[in-house]
Amino acid sequence: MYGTFTSLLLLLGVAVILVWAFRRIKLPAILAYLCAGIIAGPHVMAWIPDPDEYHLIAELGIVLLLFSLGLEFSLPKMIAMRRWVFGLGAAQVLGCLLIFLLVGFLILGNWGSALAIAGALALSSTAVVIKQLTESSQTATRRGQMTVAVLLFQDIAVVPLLIVIPLLAGSGDGNIGYLLLMAMVKGAAVIAVLMGVGKWILPFVFREIANQRTDELFVLATLLVALVAGGVTHLFGLSMALGAFLAGMMLGESKYKHQLEADIRPFRDILMGLFFTTVGMQLALNSFIQSIHWILLIMLAMTLTKLVIIRYVAKAMGERDKDAWGSAISLFQMGEFGFVIVSLAGTHGLLDSEMATTLVGIGVFSMALTPIVIQKLQPLVSIMVKEDSGSSANIEQHFNQHQSEEKDHPVLICGFGRVGQTISRFLNAEGIRHIAVDNDPMRVQEAVAGGAPVYFGDSAKRDILRAVGAAKTPLVIISFADDIRATEVLKGIREMNEDAYIIVRSRDDLNLDVLQNAGASQVVPDTLEASLMLISHVMSRSGIPIRRILSRLDQERRNHYGDMHGFYPGSQTSLDSETADKLEFLHAVNLPEGAWAVGKAIDALDWERHHVKLKALRRDDVEVSEPESHFELRSDDVVLLSGRPRHVEAAERWLLEG
Structure with a gap:
């Protein structure tokens, strides 16, 4: 126990010093965490002899990161992005898999080993890319959303890869097609359940929690929802990050999204830092230096393949050159799920230790370069796009201005x-x-x-x-x-x-x-x-x-x-008898199908008899402050009433039941 505490203390000390130093010289904090992991890992100072001890805790950082990202994406936005997710994302994953698989088989002569290498190289880093896009305010841009869409498909594609690799190694039993079909069915079921819970149950839960006005309870509930959603998808063979993203996406349509994001941010940032240190711990410096030529060569081939596929598929889908290149450059690296595939393939004897070390080196090195690449994304895109720089700058400025005006x-x-x-x-x-x-x-x-x-x-x-x-x-x-x-x-x-x-x-x-x-x-x-x-x-x-x-x-x-006169009451609004007789409240009444007032004209209803005023009428998200008397009420209309509390309550029953 004492040794573990001392190791963790040393790791935190090195991380604090390096983050401070890297920030002073304008370098991303991710690089500092990676360096801290390399120093504290088993291959340098050996303060942390087994990085796997911290793997689960570190993975929670990715879960919270995807939960925060989900808060920014509503369900309609995700439906609108389906073309990118299942078009561009599928083309990138399948195209890279096919190319890397054929090259790997020609070199190694084994389909299982080739698939393990192809799967590791085809995936990009959800954690690093999304964190850098968020910090640089690019998630709202078109190329940022294209990048997120591809990463979401990659998270889904991990599932069949984790099923197929052990079967190709001969250590699994069962039919591949049947197992993949079952995984697809379970995945669709759990996604449907999470979306249903997130849309209809979670807003009610958070409303009750918010009523208690206890910050700790709100924070605990936020963490619980993110982790339970991740745990449910993990239980059914999907990634924890995908479940957290779905939960965040459902809550992103609620009025609590900003509070949820603020509450979860400190935990997310700390755990993400721990995740990047565990990535750094996996790098063996001696082996990395000895095989640096292979690492650079394979990384160059991986980068060029991803750039070409993403750029030309995006262009074929009608995207601008700048967005196509921007998304392609952002996804050049190997991702964290690549480490999982390498570990699984090594366990089943598909990869020898030398090849596994080379792939880990590619992953760590490419992930370390990613923050710098995304910071310099605009100049890199300008180099790739052959167009007038002034015109390009004007287009980008207009697009960014449009995004800003919306926000x-x-x-x-x-x-x-x-x-x-x-x-x-x-x-x-x-x-x-x-x-x-x-x-x-x-x-x-x-x-x-x-x-x-x-x-x-x-x-x-x-x-x-x-x-x-x-x-x-x-x-x-x-x-x-x-x-x-x-x-x-x-x-x-x-x-x-x-x-x-x-x-x-x-x-x-x-x-x-x-x-x-x-x-x-x-x-x-x-x-x-x-x-x-x-x-x-x-x-x-x-x-x-x-x-x-x-x-x-x-x-x-x-x-x-x-x-x-008239205002929306809150839970702390005084409702003593003297106050209630003097104040007028506003209350929004939604008219469901079958309500008594549906189909009746406004002038046919006796508002004065019920001592209330019709302040406004909302229909299809359009508000009419002074509706004409001949307006006929329809189902799903929202009627805004003004009056004393007891009169407003009685008027609501009158409109609904007559």
Whole structure:
């Protein structure tokens, strides 16, 4: 026990020093982890005599990495990518397998050995490539998504390879076709189950967990879901990474995606570092140096084969040269599953120790080069693409700008309580794009049902702010009246965005100096008049003419703040008898098929009798703020009601049951 602790302590010490040193000279941290593994491994200092002891823990890093990636990919996006996954991905894997298999058989004269080598070389590194694409913000680009699609197919292709190799070695029993068919059936079944659970059960589970307002519980549940999903797919013969990706993809459509990503990031990064150290431990330096000429030759052949197949298949599918070359260059390396295949083939006697060492050397060396290659991807692509550099740069700039416009919003609202919702309504009325973040799950659920652009998350956390685009947002509103928490949010925003104009709501002026020193551009007092002041600042900074602003504010005052009545309640909203008789709530009612109100015109329904107002109607994701009286309600319409709590509840039963 003491020896294991000392070994781990030495490994961590070397890793910390190397990561610091590599970052100082602008090199990726992955290289530092690989070097730390080489130093601590059995072939140099031998602090870790058996790297397999840490293999399972290290593999969890890949699981969490793929879970995080899944959060960025919704099911519709994956369906849209099926052409890349089963077209480009299948062509790359099958093409590389065929070429490497024929060359390997001509050299070795054994189909089993040739298949083991072909399988190892045909696969690329999911862990390294996705981590580098994420860090360089390229996962949202077209070439980044093409690369991810190919990697997903490779993860699926590992399964038949792991079945066939032992059978070719004569150590397996059973029919190959039958085993492959069963693996396919089990894989399809487990994927269907995971997708169903992720779509219909997990959002409910996380809503209940979020209601408890316990950060530890949310983190534990996130880790549990990622690991259980990975474990289920592993149990049925698929990769753990694929299961985690599916679970993340299902939760990526929920309002908790940013909070999930922020919670899992520290565990993912630490375990990924441990994974890369275990990769480095597998490299025997003496054997690597002795066979460096074979390693370089085989790696060059592997790179050229992958480049040619991916580039020309992508081009045949109608992709641009820049994207085809970008995806091909990103996937030049051997991957972590290659080590699994090499180990399996060695166990069954298909590969001798010299060939196994050479393949491990190719894997480690190519994975070590990958971060540098992806960092320099644009210059490398420019070398390969024969076109006018100015035109190329303009196309790339336009594409990146389009991606940025989809992601960024001019206004960020931190807190979606009564004031935050009031601001959001005015911004919607002026057509100003914005996004909000709130940590009340009930409020977020109600607001999302009503069509509000709000995500669940704690805006005091840096990762949440980064996820919702605070680093680039020019205008930020902190709408909750909690000066201590507002100070934390201010510090987090100022760390990543010094130029943002930040307006802060405060109950009074007691902490005015504190908030200004923390980075507030403007501090505004509370009450409904304070809401109007916030709106005037937001509109002014958004380019709305001052006369129009004053006209809108005057209209609200003359209307006795009519448009400001009604708000989405949260789990902490006070509902005592005095408050409930004065406040008006907003509530989104979805009309299912068979609801009593379906088929009835708006003017045929007695809204006043039920003491509620129809604030808006959403149909097919389009909101009509003042629907015409002859509008006929349909199934799946969302009706936004305003009224006192007991009246809203009664009106919902009336619309559904009559």
